[in-house]
Amino acid sequence: LxxxxxxISMDSYEGQEVNITCSHNNxxxxxxxxxxxxxxxQGPRFIIQGYKTKVTNEVASLFIPAxxxxxxxxxxxVSLSDTAVYYCYHSGTYKYIFGTGTRLKVLA
Amino acid sequence: SQTIHQWPATLVQPVGSPLSLECTVEGTSNPNLYWYRQAAGRGLQLLFYSVGIGQISSEVPQNLSASRPQDRQFILSSKKLLLSDSGFYLCAWRGGSRGGLDTQYFGPGTRLTVL
Incomplete structure (x- = not known):
C-alpha cells in the first residue's frame, strides 16, 4: 500500500512562501x-500533480527530485485563506491511502 | 463537466439504527468510486472502493457495507450504527483508466453523528 x-503541522505568516515536504519511499x-x-x-480539493522535476500551476508548485x-x-x-490541511499521496493500483496530512496555519 | 453529489449533508442517528448514504456521479462513465471516513481532526480512512457495478472491495472490517447498483451510484449502509461510526463521510470518483494522471474528485461529504 x-x-x-x-x-503534522506548520505555522506561517501572511505573504511568506510555505514549503511542505512529503516522503514516499515506496x-x-x-x-x-x-x-x-x-x-x-469540505471534501479535499485537488491542488497539483506531478511525476518528476517541477510542476507549476496558478496556485502552487511541486518539486520532485530525481x-x-x-x-x-x-x-x-500565503494568505489567511490558505489555512487548511494539505495531503499528499501517490497511487497504488486502485487504492489511495492518505496520510494524516499537514495542518497549515497562516497567521496575520 | 463532471459533478459528484452526496446526501444527506448532515445526519443525526441513534445507536442501533440503520444507515444509508448515497453518492452519485454525473458526466463520466465507468468511474472508480470510493468511500472514505474522517474522524474529527483526523486524516482520511479508505472504507470501500469499486471499479465497476457490483464490484466492492472493503478496506476496513466493520459493521458498514457498500453497494454499487448502477454505474454512477455508490451507497454506504449499515444495519446497526455504533457510536464509533460518527464522522465525516466522503465519496470520491476517479476516471477508470489506470496509469498516467491519477486524480480523485471528492463530494461535499456527509456529517454523521451517532448518539
Whole structure:
C-alpha cells in the first residue's frame, strides 16, 4: 500500500512562501504524486500533480527530485485563506491511502 | 463537466439504527468510486472502493457495507450504527483508466453523528 509521511503541522505568516515536504519511499515507477487541500467540513480539493522535476500551476508548485522518494509542495505568498490541511499521496493500483496530512496555519 | 453529489449533508442517528448514504456521479462513465471516513481532526480512512457495478472491495472490517447498483451510484449502509461510526463521510470518483494522471474528485461529504 502506498504510504506517505508529512509533518503534522506548520505555522506561517501572511505573504511568506510555505514549503511542505512529503516522503514516499515506496513509490512505484508509474505512480504520480498528488496534493490536496482540505478545509473544515469540505471534501479535499485537488491542488497539483506531478511525476518528476517541477510542476507549476496558478496556485502552487511541486518539486520532485530525481529519485522521486519525496516531493515538496510550495505555496507562494500565503494568505489567511490558505489555512487548511494539505495531503499528499501517490497511487497504488486502485487504492489511495492518505496520510494524516499537514495542518497549515497562516497567521496575520 | 463532471459533478459528484452526496446526501444527506448532515445526519443525526441513534445507536442501533440503520444507515444509508448515497453518492452519485454525473458526466463520466465507468468511474472508480470510493468511500472514505474522517474522524474529527483526523486524516482520511479508505472504507470501500469499486471499479465497476457490483464490484466492492472493503478496506476496513466493520459493521458498514457498500453497494454499487448502477454505474454512477455508490451507497454506504449499515444495519446497526455504533457510536464509533460518527464522522465525516466522503465519496470520491476517479476516471477508470489506470496509469498516467491519477486524480480523485471528492463530494461535499456527509456529517454523521451517532448518539
Amino acid at each position: 502506498a504510504k506517505t509521511t508529512q509533518p 513509490i512505484a515507477t508509474n505512480d504520480y504524486i498528488t496534493w490536496y487541500q482540505q478545509f473544515p467540513s 529519485d522521486r522518494k519525496s516531493s515538496t509542495l510550495s505555496l507562494p505568498r
